[in-house]
Amino acid sequence: MKPLPPLTADMDVPSLNQWLCNLAELAVAAVHPDNLMPALVPAALPEPGRRTLVVGAGKASAAMAAALERAWLECYPGADIEGLVVTRYGHGAHCAHIEVLEAAHPMPDKLGEQAARRMLNAVAGFSEEDVVIALISGGGSALMSLPAPGLTLAQKQSINRALLRSGAPIRDINTVRRHLSAIKGGRLAAAAHPARVITYLISDVPGDDPTLIASGPTLPDTSTPADALAILEHYGIDIPAQVRAHLQAANTAPDPADAEFSGDRAVMLAKAADALEAARDVAAAVGVEVRVLGDNLEGEARELGASHAALALLSQQQAAQPLLILSGGETSVTVTGNGRGGRNVEYLLGMFSALEGAPGIYGLAIDTDGIDGSEDNAGACFSPQDWQKARAQGLSPENYLSNNDAYSFFAELGNLIVTGPTRTNVNDFRAILVLPEK
Structure with a gap:
């Protein structure tokens, strides 16, 4: 250059x-992740646990995974590292040990749904000695679109399409996405506990609130389903009966004050x-x-x-x-x-x-x-x-x-x-x- x-x-x-x-x-x-990850070595990387799993989503997640993998293997030669991340079609990068998946953005598709389900399954059964590293960047919300129980991908696609055309700011869009999801709003981290969860973030949201980036799959926030319902009503979005019933039900989102999140860590790599x-x-x-x-x-x-x-x-x-x-x-x-x-x-x-x-x-x-x-x-x-x-x-x-x-x-x-x-x-x-x- x-x-x-x-x-x-x-x-x-x-x-x-x-x-x-x-x-x-x-x-x-x-x-760019290539210019960010080397700065993490060796101080900011966790000591490898009994098992280290990388998960992630976003337009930068594949490059983050490739850079992390190189840094990890240089710092810990011979140490095991595995995992999977999902990025937008055409945004992939080569990894030797971390699987890179591609899905649709900004409109979620079946492959993004499958990737999110695989991540939830992958983190299950970890112990407190293990480490889950989450690589999260903008775009991850659409790329890991796993509907909450009782909801369908088609319903989420319809609501997502309407929100994107409504002029709603990203914080409102992601509030809705969190409360219609089985993986966002800290649910991925909750599924991984008692493992240590370390999240590396590249922010695409104004204000750089970590819980808003990709709708916070590993970082719970204080918003409620009622907030999401109010946003949909404010922008005149058509709300299917199942979606309305889900948002009117009891709030089951992880609470950021829960003790299980106290050992987790979030590191902001880059922002606007x-x-x-x-x-x-x-x-x-x-x-x-x-x-x-x-x-x-x-x-x-x-x-x-x-x-x-x-x-x-x-x-x-x-x-x-x-x-x-x-x-x-x-x-x-x-x-x-x-x-x-x-x-x-x-x-x-x-x-x-x-x-x-x-x-x-x-x-x-x-x-x-x-x-x-x-x-x-x-x-x-x-x-x-x-x-x-x-x-x-x-x-x-x-x-x-x-x-x-x-x-x-x-x-x-x-x-x-x-x-x-x-x-x-x-x-x-x-x-x-x-x-x-x-």
Whole structure:
């Protein structure tokens, strides 16, 4: 990977776009499991017990498993390690001893259900001398979708689909998922006890609450079924009779205060703030002023994009040198059209539309896992010149926004960023480059 070059007055538009893309690449590399796991050796890894089992789920889980396996065998030559993790299709990584499974995301499928059931069965019967290592990252909630007794996968799929289209924030979606699950909300850890459960996490949730990442299969939380029911009702989600009855029944979720969880440990490996910090440091090192808005920004994607456009315009009036505005988090998209696109391109199109080609302002937004929503792109970027280019091609940003079709808009401009799966996931990375007015 090439180092980030200084910004110079003679840089053309392609060079400035590439500068932003290189910045994003550096930020993603900073939170990749290959660069995180070696730091755990040897102090943070547990001494191997009578038996060590690895389980996990998420878009980064396969890369986490591969990195952990290498670190473990280097630290404990000849020690047994085994297990299974589930990741999204195409996000796998090679492991010699840990089985890597693939399933669907964001809509759960039968393979994800089977993987979750296998994990529950695998941890059963462990003793207090044994160790269960859980590798959890964003996306794990859909990838280990085992319905609670009496519920079906089809019911969970229907509710999940409706929640994803409703504009609900991820914390609400995962609250519902926890209370419709046989494995989330600490249930996987409860099944493994009295074994020691050590959870390594890569956070994709605003605020980095460990219990929210992948709906917390090894970490119980204080939410209740009544909370989940209230969320479904608030967003007008159709609730099947069996689901309503389940949520109205007695709360059987593990209690975080239970003594059985007292010996467990959770280690946060990476979060959105780490990616932003890496980007900030490399940009500042080449003389760019950097402003970080936060790593936990939420809200409607297009509205946040328009708000950031206004901020960029205001900042430009006061800028004496290049300014980089960074942010992370997870926006929402209320789907009313039938177009293509994830939250990052919708955010970017909202900003692009509001800027109307204002000179000297460049934008980039990607999902750090390499997949924006369900498409094949990580996100997109734009330059001021793209406004006239879009008009010349007869592309109306407003029309594409109204149809939730930001993917198609940026595809027409040739501005999609396609990286393929990165095998990490700390949520969204957004960068706005503001050049001083001439």
